[in-house]
Amino acid sequence: MKNQLPKGYVQKDDALWLVDEESLGFHGSWKVNRLLHHEQTPFQEITVFENDALGRVLALDGIPQTSAKDGFIYNEMITHIPLTTHPKPARVAIIGGGDGGAAREAVKYPGVEEVTLVEIDQRVVELSAQWLPEVFGETMDPRIRPAYRDGNEWIREQEGTYDCIIVDSSDPVGPAQVLFEQSFYAQVYRALKDDGLMACQSESPFFHAHVLQKVVRQLRQLFPIVRTYLATIPTYPGGCWSFTLASKKWDPLTADLSRLQAHDTQYVNADVFLAAFQLPNYIRRLLAE
Amino acid sequence: MKNQLPKGYVQKDDALWLVDEESLGFHGSWKVNRLLHHEQTPFQEITVFENDALGRVLALDGIPQTSAKDGFIYNEMITHIPLTTHPKPARVAIIGGGDGGAAREAVKYPGVEEVTLVEIDQRVVELSAQWLPEVFGETMDPRIRPAYRDGNEWIREQEGTYDCIIVDSSDPVGPAQVLFEQSFYAQVYRALKDDGLMACQSESPFFHAHVLQKVVRQLRQLFPIVRTYLATIPTYPGGCWSFTLASKKWDPLTADLSRLQAHDTQYVNADVFLAAFQLPNYIRRLLAE
Numbered sequence: 001m002k003n004q005l006p007k008g009y010v011q012k013d014d015a016l017w018l019v020d021e022e023s024l025g026f027h028g029s030w031k032v033n034r035l036l037h038h039e040q041t042p043f044q045e046i047t048v049f050e051n052d053a054l055g056r057v058l059a060l061d062g063i064p065q066t067s068a069k070d071g072f073i074y075n076e077m078i079t080h081i082p083l084t085t086h087p088k089p090a091r092v093a094i095i096g097g098g099d100g101g102a103a104r105e106a107v108k109y110p111g112v113e114e115v116t117l118v119e120i121d122q123r124v125v126e127l128s129a130q131w132l133p134e135v136f137g138e139t140m141d142p143r144i145r146p147a148y149r150d151g152n153e154w155i156r157e158q159e160g161t162y163d164c165i166i167v168d169s170s171d172p173v174g175p176a177q178v179l180f181e182q183s184f185y186a187q188v189y190r191a192l193k194d195d196g197l198m199a200c201q202s203e204s205p206f207f208h209a210h211v212l213q214k215v216v217r218q219l220r221q222l223f224p225i226v227r228t229y230l231a232t233i234p235t236y237p238g239g240c241w242s243f244t245l246a247s248k249k250w251d252p253l254t255a256d257l258s259r260l261q262a263h264d265t266q267y268v269n270a271d272v273f274l275a276a277f278q279l280p281n282y283i284r285r286l287l288a289e
Numbered sequence: 290m291k292n293q294l295p296k297g298y299v300q301k302d303d304a305l306w307l308v309d310e311e312s313l314g315f316h317g318s319w320k321v322n323r324l325l326h327h328e329q330t331p332f333q334e335i336t337v338f339e340n341d342a343l344g345r346v347l348a349l350d351g352i353p354q355t356s357a358k359d360g361f362i363y364n365e366m367i368t369h370i371p372l373t374t375h376p377k378p379a380r381v382a383i384i385g386g387g388d389g390g391a392a393r394e395a396v397k398y399p400g401v402e403e404v405t406l407v408e409i410d411q412r413v414v415e416l417s418a419q420w421l422p423e424v425f426g427e428t429m430d431p432r433i434r435p436a437y438r439d440g441n442e443w444i445r446e447q448e449g450t451y452d453c454i455i456v457d458s459s460d461p462v463g464p465a466q467v468l469f470e471q472s473f474y475a476q477v478y479r480a481l482k483d484d485g486l487m488a489c490q491s492e493s494p495f496f497h498a499h500v501l502q503k504v505v506r507q508l509r510q511l512f513p514i515v516r517t518y519l520a521t522i523p524t525y526p527g528g529c530w531s532f533t534l535a536s537k538k539w540d541p542l543t544a545d546l547s548r549l550q551a552h553d554t555q556y557v558n559a560d561v562f563l564a565a566f567q568l569p570n571y572i573r574r575l576l577a578e
Binding site: 027072207230234240262274276281 | 306312318322340522556558563565573
């Protein structure tokens, strides 16, 4: 009897492929040179595979999340923008982010005392440590404290204690769906100090324009400063990816860029920091609606 | 007997898909709601199909080239950057660009007297006019003069006559291969006036890094000012796409941005113009080598 393939994996001719079917009318297929790991956790199906373009790739429920070759783009952009914008981030929380990449960038900031990594699925952290050192790092900095909790439950216990909260979620299907809801953002607002700020990934402006619009509308109801910024991430469909920063006080457009810890980054630098906020007209119009 | 499908088209389950297999380890598949046109010309196989995300798509030899929904990104970025950088572009040539989109943007510039559209395949122009009015426009401006010629032959007949030359080629395989060679760029240099400039598409910095590197190295041997800029184009694999401007005199970084004709653009604006030149570190390093 044939072994069952993990979700999203298909055999075509002589090769195995992972097919990302999330986007309307478009499938991205990644050739699987070797399937390195496959496991069903209580939360999701985790796979790790080797690809020519991306190196090792971590996928959750058949959707590629991060890779050895381009993971730096997402992790640098979701972390350095908020941590540079806040002039003195000491207490940081990351909700999701089990690949460890965002936490690793966060501890580069002087003054950061503690990074709480609120990941629902401990196995994502363990497998990232095992298979993706390019993203996770060789070891976990002692200031990073994993809390294997549901982010939506954990956030309700916090009040006025965080400088920066990074919502590093997967797509708004499955366990991450609640992390795109207004009730969650209201709890994030409450968990932040009076001058705190948050950043989240807000999906593709091209393929998931309605998600980005909804995120921005919801955040504008809570925060006085809401700014969307972009990066191009080959792993994700269409490549065009958005992040949104929402802040009680500090504005990224007037941030002190000498704070940017970009001496060993592969994507972000001071010019890219500002350029990322310059939105093409079709995205400006999307967010003006 | 089953009709043969055009190159790149495959039947999967109940649907027809166009599979772009150009990138190592990655295939982008676009669902074909309807195959609207299919024809073999002396130069290539042209197809037009309807897709949920992109609307109508023009493909050459099975590679998507432009679409109703995102064609504006490529055409605005390959045209407005050089035409704003040159303070007084009167004579413009476009090599390739049979979809008419770049020519349509070029005639928005005051002072442009003539746009020579050097497209090897007349059928690309005719089919774009028929099927892709979102890209081509409703009619062709009388200042646009098609020359159905091989760009590499045509350029040898020009000397010191053009202000701007736009190399709007397909990928460096098939008919467009010569348009990525040093001998071609030397002819472009010769065809330009003493203060002329050129812009070309220079492929994906992620999937085709060696092509971008080669283009930039070759242009640096000819032109004193060579600058690569980026746009994110969902139609192309990985989304991250590069263009390179090479100039005898005018520098885009000090261009008079009040010249930018962006009143009805969907992508470019003055902020995006400058932001496009701010390269992520991994691309900076690629071009420093």
